[in-house]
Amino acid sequence: MAVQISPSILSADFSRLAEEARAVEGADWLHVDVMDNHFVPNLTLGAPVVEALSRATDTPLDCHLMIEDPDRWAAGFVEAGAGSVTFHAEAAAAPVRLAREIRAKGARAAMALKPATPVEPYEDLLPELDMLLVMTVEPGFGGQAFLDITLPKIRRTRELIAKHGLEMWLQVDGGVSADTIERCAEAGADVFVAGSAVYGADDPAAAVRALRRQAEETPAGAGWACGH
Numbered sequence: 001m002a003v004q005i006s007p008s009i010l011s012a013d014f015s016r017l018a019e020e021a022r023a024v025e026g027a028d029w030l031h032v033d034v035m036d037n038h039f040v041p042n043l044t045l046g047a048p049v050v051e052a053l054s055r056a057t058d059t060p061l062d063c064h065l066m067i068e069d070p071d072r073w074a075a076g077f078v079e080a081g082a083g084s085v086t087f088h089a090e091a092a093a094a095p096v097r098l099a100r101e102i103r104a105k106g107a108r109a110a111m112a113l114k115p116a117t118p119v120e121p122y123e124d125l126l127p128e129l130d131m132l133l134v135m136t137v138e139p140g141f142g143g144q145a146f147l148d149i150t151l152p153k154i155r156r157t158r159e160l161i162a163k164h165g166l167e168m169w170l171q172v173d174g175g176v177s178a179d180t181i182e183r184c185a186e187a188g189a190d191v192f193v194a195g196s197a198v199y200g201a202d203d204p205a206a207a208v209r210a211l212r213r214q215a216e217e218t219p220a221g222a223g224w225a226c227g228h
């Protein structure tokens with residue numbers, strides 16, 4: 001499992017979006033939170049801003065769609081330049097068809113689970129995905145406290161990925177910081193979204209490097225490989 005860091009632009013200064021996108025040089029992805037004020041009680045940005053961001057940075061865009069009816073909108077985010085598009089299991093009408101459409105359009109397809117959504121009903125669908133996102137806060141806002149109750153689900157998801165011999169990535173998003181990243185890495189996560197921990201730092205690029213080092217130094221899968 002290679003560690004990847006995906007800073008969330010939600011915590012950046014939106015009046016300087018292009019500059020902020022370039023301030024995390026060295027990050028693997030730039031995480032872009034799309035919220036529609038229906039699926040979550042917050043409203044952020046849409047495909048035109050994603051398209052502008054894709055022109056502003058060479059870092060690939062990791063679009064997290066917190067919207068209703070992703071079946072209708074996801075393809076537009078691939079066309080806008082996203083390298084990865086994540087839809088929510090709770091919102092998708094036809095997740096297999098949607099994942100196939102995202103892949104056919106040339107992006108990585110990912111599915112997200114809110115903290116109370118179990119992974120088990122989706123076991124047979126995992127081969128259709130390039131990444132599963134386990135939300136570690138309730139989606140909707142940056143800067144929330146990490147929910148420890150999500151750790152067992154991260155472990156169980158990693159076990160399912162191993163059981164099926166899949167190459168898929170396991171992302172965590174919400175409250176990921178120097179205080180919590182080791183718990184996530186131990187549980188089996190390999191892609192780490194961090195908003196306030198990166199953009200709230202004096203040097204965002206240094207914060208990315210520090211989080212990466214911390215995750216890399218955590219024994220990979222220490223919390224799941226031995227069945228705990």
Ligand SMILES: O=C(CO)[C@@H](O)[C@H](O)COP(=O)(O)O
Pocket residue numbers: 008010011031033064066137138139140141142143144173174175176193194195196197
């Ligand atoms: O999707 C979301 C929130 O719904 C996240 O991507 C947050 O933007 C992460 O911010 P921090 O919790 O790291 O501050």
Ligand SMILES: [Fe+2]
Pocket residue numbers: 008031032033064173193
């Ligand atoms: Fe997100």
